[in-house]
Amino acid sequence: MTFPLLLVLAAGLFSTGLYGALSQQSIVMIMMGIELMIGGVVVAAACFWRFLAPAAGAGQVVIVTAVVAMAVEMALGFAVTTALFRARRVDTTDDAGELRG
Amino acid sequence: MTEVLLAVSGVAALTGGVLVFTLDSMARVTFALLGSLVCVGGVVALLGLPYLGVVIVLMMVMEMLIMAVFMVAYMMNPAGLMPMSMLHNKRGAAAVSGGVFLALVAGIALAPWPDRAGAPPRDSTVQVGAELMRGQMLTMVTLGFVLLATMVSATVLATRRGRYDRFGDDLDRPAHDPVSGGVGR
Amino acid sequence: MTDPMTGPVAGRAAQPVAEAGAWWAVPAAPALLLGLAVLTVAAGAVLDARDAGRAVTPRTALRPLLDVAHALVRQPRRLPASDRLLWRLGVVTVPVSAVLAVLVVPFGGHAVADPSVGLVWFNAMEVLTWAGLWLAGWGPNAALSLVGGYRFLAQGLAYELPLMFALISAATGAGSLRTGAIVAAQQDLWFAVWMPVAFAVHLLGVLAFSFTGPFAYPTGRDLAGGVLGEVGGADRLLLRAGRRLWLAAGAAMAVPLFLGGGAGPGLPAWAWSLVKTLLVLAVLVAAERRLPVLRADRWVEFAWVVLLPLSVVQALVPALVVL
Numbered sequence: 001m002t003f004p005l006l007l008v009l010a011a012g013l014f015s016t017g018l019y020g021a022l023s024q025q026s027i028v029m030i031m032m033g034i035e036l037m038i039g040g041v042v043v044a045a046a047c048f049w050r051f052l053a054p055a056a057g058a059g060q061v062v063i064v065t066a067v068v069a070m071a072v073e074m075a076l077g078f079a080v081t082t083a084l085f086r087a088r089r090v091d092t093t094d095d096a097g098e099l100r101g
Numbered sequence: 102m103t104e105v106l107l108a109v110s111g112v113a114a115l116t117g118g119v120l121v122f123t124l125d126s127m128a129r130v131t132f133a134l135l136g137s138l139v140c141v142g143g144v145v146a147l148l149g150l151p152y153l154g155v156v157i158v159l160m161m162v163m164e165m166l167i168m169a170v171f172m173v174a175y176m177m178n179p180a181g182l183m184p185m186s187m188l189h190n191k192r193g194a195a196a197v198s199g200g201v202f203l204a205l206v207a208g209i210a211l212a213p214w215p216d217r218a219g220a221p222p223r224d225s226t227v228q229v230g231a232e233l234m235r236g237q238m239l240t241m242v243t244l245g246f247v248l249l250a251t252m253v254s255a256t257v258l259a260t261r262r263g264r265y266d267r268f269g270d271d272l273d274r275p276a277h278d279p280v281s282g283g284v285g286r
Numbered sequence: 287m288t289d290p291m292t293g294p295v296a297g298r299a300a301q302p303v304a305e306a307g308a309w310w311a312v313p314a315a316p317a318l319l320l321g322l323a324v325l326t327v328a329a330g331a332v333l334d335a336r337d338a339g340r341a342v343t344p345r346t347a348l349r350p351l352l353d354v355a356h357a358l359v360r361q362p363r364r365l366p367a368s369d370r371l372l373w374r375l376g377v378v379t380v381p382v383s384a385v386l387a388v389l390v391v392p393f394g395g396h397a398v399a400d401p402s403v404g405l406v407w408f409n410a411m412e413v414l415t416w417a418g419l420w421l422a423g424w425g426p427n428a429a430l431s432l433v434g435g436y437r438f439l440a441q442g443l444a445y446e447l448p449l450m451f452a453l454i455s456a457a458t459g460a461g462s463l464r465t466g467a468i469v470a471a472q473q474d475l476w477f478a479v480w481m482p483v484a485f486a487v488h489l490l491g492v493l494a495f496s497f498t499g500p501f502a503y504p505t506g507r508d509l510a511g512g513v514l515g516e517v518g519g520a521d522r523l524l525l526r527a528g529r530r531l532w533l534a535a536g537a538a539m540a541v542p543l544f545l546g547g548g549a550g551p552g553l554p555a556w557a558w559s560l561v562k563t564l565l566v567l568a569v570l571v572a573a574e575r576r577l578p579v580l581r582a583d584r585w586v587e588f589a590w591v592v593l594l595p596l597s598v599v600q601a602l603v604p605a606l607v608v609l
């Protein structure tokens with residue numbers, strides 16, 4: 001019973017993050033949504049490792065990759081926000097519709 | 102016992118996730134997300150992966166603190182003293198994410214999940230280390246290069262003064278940095 | 287059951303070890319940590335009195351402890367539009383994370399728990415102070431206090447990576463993240479002897495995560511106290527206690543990581559652990575009083591340009607020797 005419930009938790013985290021990423025205007029908040037989505041992926045991967053294939057280390061590698069993806073997303077997201085803010089003084093996606101500098 | 106802890110941290114993770122998009126104060130939002138992701142780390146640790154779980158907690162604390170710095174820097178109302186809406190396309194977003202959630206739950210309920218194959222290792226930390234250094238070496242190397250590329254490109258994007266701004270077009274004049282730094286350059 | 291992963295590394299780390307310690311370790315570890323922290327406070331008061339030319343009496347050492355009761359009954363400070371929840375959370379996090387970190391520190395062969403990821407646990411708890419101090423700076427809705435929180439983050443970004451490499455050096459030398467295994471690996475030679483850079487970086491890191499001595503920048507006088515500027519009463523007591531608890535926890539962790547834990551001739555293991563911890567603590571207390579406060583920009587550049595490469599090279603040494 002634990003297995004499907006944990007997967008529902010993963011789906012819930014993913015969908016909550018997706019709602020935030022779609023509905024928020026501020027780039028910082030969108031990144032928070034994406035973090036939450038990747039958090040859902042991490043829970044699902046841990047769940048699959050534990051309940052379906054604990055002998056395969058590749059399941060853990062998926063989690064490592066997801067955590068690295070979180071770090072990369074954060075670093076590049078803030079770098080782009082900083083560059084954008086320097087050039088245009090905006091921090092919301094609605095004002096950054098075009099990428100002309 | 103493990104089930105109870107799993108349930109508690111699972112519910113806490115989901116609650117934190119919802120609070121991220123309902124609270125007004127951006128500082129509280131950031132720390133709601135931190136709480137949610139720390140609970141995710143707890144779930145991972147409880148599922149028999151203590152190393153990855155603790156590393157997730159460690160990384161998320163550092164990440165969210167950096168996030169807090171940028172949140173204060175870039176958002177117009179970080180303390181939430183004047184509640185305001187910063188949303189667009191609420192209905193569409195709710196429909197899409199609700200649909201995704203229902204589809205995922207339907208998939209969870211209907212998918213013919215296989216039985217567990219193999220037994221868990223005695224030490225899952227050894228398993229992930231050996232896997233990364235043996236079978237998944239290529240993944241590890243790729244991740245390393247991705248991180249290096251991220252560091253370089255993030256610095257290039259975010260910096261205001263590159264080396265040509267500091268040392269001139271021919272790199273021959275002294276850099277007049279506004280802040281000198283600690284090793285006397 | 288056959289383990290699919292056999293090999294030198296897998297074989298060594300996969301030995302079954304009891305993870306939970308004795309029941310009496312649960313109250314004993316925080317009590318011991320508190321005792322060590324109180325000792326540093328008393329030592330600081332005595333040294334202050336000596337430097338000021340006052341007579342050193344038992345009363346001198348006890349005076350800061352009398353302030354504890356005073357701080358407890360004092361009314362907490364209230365500020366307009368402060369974020370009380372986050373403020374309290376931050377103030378409580380600093381001492382609590384110190385106590386949680388010390389759960390995995392073996393003292394004379396006993397630890398509350400010796401999990402397979404003890405070292406990472408210690409590191410994660412130490413990073414929690416980042417959150418605690420930033421929140422303690424954010425909560426009061428005061429500019430100087432928040433600047434103090436930022437200063438700690440700047441320091442944190444500088445000290446954290448060298449410190450992680452120092453911890454990794456010890457773990458690589460033992461081939462395990464378990465603190466008990468790290469102690470066991472030093473039976474022949476202490477890690478401090480052949481990893482001096484890692485040991486020094488760890489001691490610097492201890493001063494940095496207890497934001498004291500050269501790293502007292504977040505509480506600087508130029509900021510009217512920084513993160514300590516707006517807190518009063520019990521909150522102030524908790525933050526200052528957290529500072530001393532972290533100093534004691536870091537010193538206690540240096541012993542199993544680099545000084546062979548409870549190993550030594552003649553005396554029992556707990557006595558050696560105590561002696562070594564007290565010596566490290568004495569060095570730290572002396573250092574924090576002698577060294578001037580470093581500005582974050584100077585420290586960041588020094589940490590990234592000098593300390594980080596050094597600690598990476600240091601981490602390579604056990605990697606080449608052991609693996």
